[in-house]
Amino acid sequence: MREFHPLVKRWLDGELPADQLDAELAAELAEARALLAAIDRAPVTLAPELEQRVMAAVRKRPATRWHRAWRWIGEAHDLRLRVRPWAVAALAAAAMLVIWLAPARQVRGPAAVAQAPESVYVKFVLYAPGAHQVSVAGTFNGWDTHATPLARAGTQGVWAATLSLPAGQHLYAFVVDGQRWVADPTAPGVDDGFGRRNSILAVTPHGARVS
Amino acid sequence: MDRLGARAAVSDGDVVRAVLAGDAERYAELVRRYRDRYARYATRMLGSPDAAEDAVQDAFIRAYDQLAQCREPENFAGWFFLILRNRCFAERRRTKREAVADVSQDELPGPGRADRDAERSETQQLLARGVSELTVEQREVFVLKHVEGKSYDEIAALTGATVASLKMRMHRAYDRLRVYLKERT
Numbered sequence: 001m002r003e004f005h006p007l008v009k010r011w012l013d014g015e016l017p018a019d020q021l022d023a024e025l026a027a028e029l030a031e032a033r034a035l036l037a038a039i040d041r042a043p044v045t046l047a048p049e050l051e052q053r054v055m056a057a058v059r060k061r062p063a064t065r066w067h068r069a070w071r072w073i074g075e076a077h078d079l080r081l082r083v084r085p086w087a088v089a090a091l092a093a094a095a096m097l098v099i100w101l102a103p104a105r106q107v108r109g110p111a112a113v114a115q116a117p118e119s120v121y122v123k124f125v126l127y128a129p130g131a132h133q134v135s136v137a138g139t140f141n142g143w144d145t146h147a148t149p150l151a152r153a154g155t156q157g158v159w160a161a162t163l164s165l166p167a168g169q170h171l172y173a174f175v176v177d178g179q180r181w182v183a184d185p186t187a188p189g190v191d192d193g194f195g196r197r198n199s200i201l202a203v204t205p206h207g208a209r210v211s
Numbered sequence: 212m213d214r215l216g217a218r219a220a221v222s223d224g225d226v227v228r229a230v231l232a233g234d235a236e237r238y239a240e241l242v243r244r245y246r247d248r249y250a251r252y253a254t255r256m257l258g259s260p261d262a263a264e265d266a267v268q269d270a271f272i273r274a275y276d277q278l279a280q281c282r283e284p285e286n287f288a289g290w291f292f293l294i295l296r297n298r299c300f301a302e303r304r305r306t307k308r309e310a311v312a313d314v315s316q317d318e319l320p321g322p323g324r325a326d327r328d329a330e331r332s333e334t335q336q337l338l339a340r341g342v343s344e345l346t347v348e349q350r351e352v353f354v355l356k357h358v359e360g361k362s363y364d365e366i367a368a369l370t371g372a373t374v375a376s377l378k379m380r381m382h383r384a385y386d387r388l389r390v391y392l393k394e395r396t
Contacts, residue, residue, distance in 0.1 A: 003386040012385055013356075013363075013378070035388060038338040039357050044250040046264050051242045054271045058235055061276070142224075143282035171280060192280045 129157025138172025227284035341391035
């Protein structure tokens with residue numbers, strides 16, 4: 001017999017006490033005990049220099065654009081913006097046109113609709129007719145999937161939310177029904193390292209762009 | 212709260228946000244917190260402490276490069292584990308044949324190696340070689356369950372695999388290890 005009996009496997013898994021195994025499995029059980037006894041569980045401590053090596057590599061790296069963007073957001077800036085009422089209205093109208101008249105796409109990205117001295121209003125729009133709830137999560141809200149829900153806009157499956165975002169680079173993704181992450185196909189994306197894509201939004205004092 | 216208490220209260224999320232805000236030196240706090248937590252996992256996955264050290268070091272540097280993509284800064288540990296896991300899997304697949312040879316070299320005397328071997332019984336060394344011949348998926352579930360002491364549910368949460376598939380891998384691993392040990396004892 002080359003395979004362990006299923007009951008012995010359950011014992012190995014810790015799901016069955018040994019006294020519930022038939023006597024005929026005693027030899028197999030002894031083999032299983034020997035296998036577990038041979039496992040080396042001694043702790044491993046890595047060289048003390050590891051921390052220094054990691055930090056040496058970190059210090060050599062130029063600040064990435066994300067780090068620079070975060071730093072930029074955290075610093076005080078003297079922004080001189082003149083926002084005229086007619087510009088706000090024009091931008092809002094343009095954004096609505098982009099949202100409603102652009103060629104049909106399953107998912108539509110964010111659009112700048114207005115400016116404030118240190119932030120820009122960005123409208124996130126998602127076409128998700130079958131969704132029960134939609135939110136947007138990103139670097140601007142700590143990837144909180146509940147912080148920024150989108151509201152239904154009309155009855156055609158369009159969801160929207162307008163956020164005031166600081167200038168800088170933002171990563172984001174839509175969250176449909178609390179669990180399905182949807183990247184914005186109209187925006188450039190970046191791999192998150194685990195097979196999913198995050199979308200990139202660049203906010204400047206002059207507006208937002210996704211490309 | 213005293214100073215020590217205040218320091219202990221600094222969460223991973225606080226440190227991640229500080230690093231992203233430009234205080235790169237604070238990344239050392241995360242390295243200190245987690246450098247040894249997954250050292251044993253990496254060692255058993257890759258077959259040697261030296262390879263594990265390289266993997267952990269690379270994983271920390273990669274995590275720093277991608278820190279802005281950490282969706283849950285408070286769960287830096289889980290996110291870092293996935294990066295280390297990817298690194299171990301890639302390394303394991305890349306050097307599959309050499310890795311087996313490396314494990315057999317553990318028997319050769321070398322700087323620091325003799326001491327480590329002296330602490331490990333023959334059976335432990337034999338089983339370690341058997342584990343090194345499992346597939347990387349079987350090996351991972353064996354290491355996480357029987358070396359790290361995690362439950363199937365915890366392993367599922369860590370790796371994203373279902374409990375049923377984890378059990379299937381594990382049960383195949385038991386059979387392969389049984390054969391391996393029988394043929395060599």
